[in-house]
Amino acid sequence: MSPILQGLITIVVGVGGCLGYFWLSNLLVDRVIFPARGPRIAQNIRRANAIRPWLFLLPAMLALGLYLVYPVIGSFIRSLYNRSGTEFIGLDNYSRLARSEDFRTAFLNNFLWVLVVPAASTFLGLVVAQLTDRLRWGSVAKSLIFMPMAISFVGASLIWKFVYTQDPDIGLLNAIRVGLGAAPLDPLQLPFWNNFFLMVILIWIQTGFAMVILSAALRGIPEETIEAAILDGANPFQVFFRIKVPQIMGTIVVVWTTITILVLKVFDIVYTMTGGNYGTEILPSYMMTFMFRDDGVATAVAFVIMLVVLPVMVWNIRQAHKEMR
Template identity: 75%
Template sequence: MSPILTGLVTIAIAVAGCAGYFYASNWVLDRVIFPPRTDDRGRNIARANLVRPWLFILPAMLFLSVYLIYPVVGSFWRSLFNRSGAEFVGLGNYTEMFAEEGFRVALFNNILWVIFVPAAATFFGLLVAQLTDRLRWGNLAKSMIFMPMAISFVGASLIWKFVYANDPDIGIINALRDFVGLEPVDVLQVAFWNNFFIMFIMVWMQTGFAMVILSAALRGIPEETIEAAIIDGANPFQIFFKIKVPQITGTILVVWTTITILVLKVFDIVYAMTGGNFDTEILPSYMMDYMFRDDGRATAVAFVIMVIVTPVMVWNIVQARREMR
């Protein structure tokens, strides 16, 4: 059977199965569990209506349990075993991991990423959104800045590898150094600072996302508040920092935390730029180092990443719900 035909058959079976499930479950609910042909018909109908939403939620809850909850519990359980999975070591993988220098370097670099990338991307996004808001060619500028969002992480890394190239004829940084008479340097091998050169790729890509969201938020500010501030003699800086920014603080926080979640899961850029060498390791790349040689340690790192990401994600959802009210 061809792939197209297989896909069509699968879709048809899935749709028919969903329709059959909802029809059968509603029939059982209305005819068997809470039959209307009783003396208490009104109460049975009310009870059935209370249960009915759960019939629609039940399949999603089952899928979440199978594909989300079970893998999390299973991963934690697997992290309590040794490399081969035959011997139970308890929290041994975690204690060894936290004692290892490579993990501490990766954790420190992740902290740098969480501090620098969301702050820089949100700042530049807000700056561009404000500066291009009233310009005739503002939409063109926004399109150019948003364009890196269409590039994959690996593709962007390859582009910036040319920018950081050690050859003055290729790399822009070393071309400038050569112009002022300095020796070429491989910026990706300069300890500590190489992390910022890699992080800037992420900032370059996420500035467009922050700009689009914050630009919409700025356009949603009531003109009356701005006009009142102008009448009171406020200058452009005061209008921006004391009138506009306080009114879009919730949106700024949502953008910040959304980028933070993405940063905590990023792997492609570091792997493509340095492979985690020269002290640029982060937790996802550190996990990949153990993926094929120590499954217990790798799952322990994955669980640590999940523990770090979850509070940020929950907080982001709470803030997004507040924005929707």
């Protein structure tokens, strides 16, 4: 059977199955189990209404439980076993990681990424959002800077290969270097700095995201506060840094944390550009070097990523909780 046909059947079966489930289960509860008639009609309606939310939630809860909750536990347990999964070895995988030079490189590089990428993207996004705010062609400019968000990390990496490649007839960067009279070099093999060249790719992608969100936040600032500041003689920079930025601080933090989480997940760029060579490994790509080879170590690395994300997760939940109240 061709995959496309299989896909079409899946859509029909999947969507039809879901809709059928919701419709039939409702019918079953209303008509058969707790029918809204007979001597206990009031009690039956109450019971049916108590059950219904769970009918609506069941498929989602099953999928979430199986595909996101179970793996957190399953991964942790798996990380306590050896390579083939037959022998319990406690925290040996973790201590092996701690001793590994590569893991330390990956961890430190990831730390650099978390430090640089969210900061740079948020800052650039904020600057672009502010600059395009009153521009007549601002929406066109924003749309073009936002465009990389639609491009896959693999596609973006290839795009940037045409900037970084050593051959000055292909790589724009080296063409400029040669034009200025310097010898061409491979930016991706420069120790330490190559990390930053890779980060540029993610910053290029994420600036648009930050810009869109922050631009909406800037629009939401009450006009009076800005007018008052201008009447008091504030210059444009003071208006921006003293009046606008403090008012959108909450949004800036949200953007920052969202990009931080993304940074901890993206392995595509490193994988495509350097394959983790030349000291550019980060945790997600480091995990993939063990995937299919040593599940014990792979899950241990994944769990380390989870531990790093955990504080953000807790913070997110508390924020959401506050807003609901």
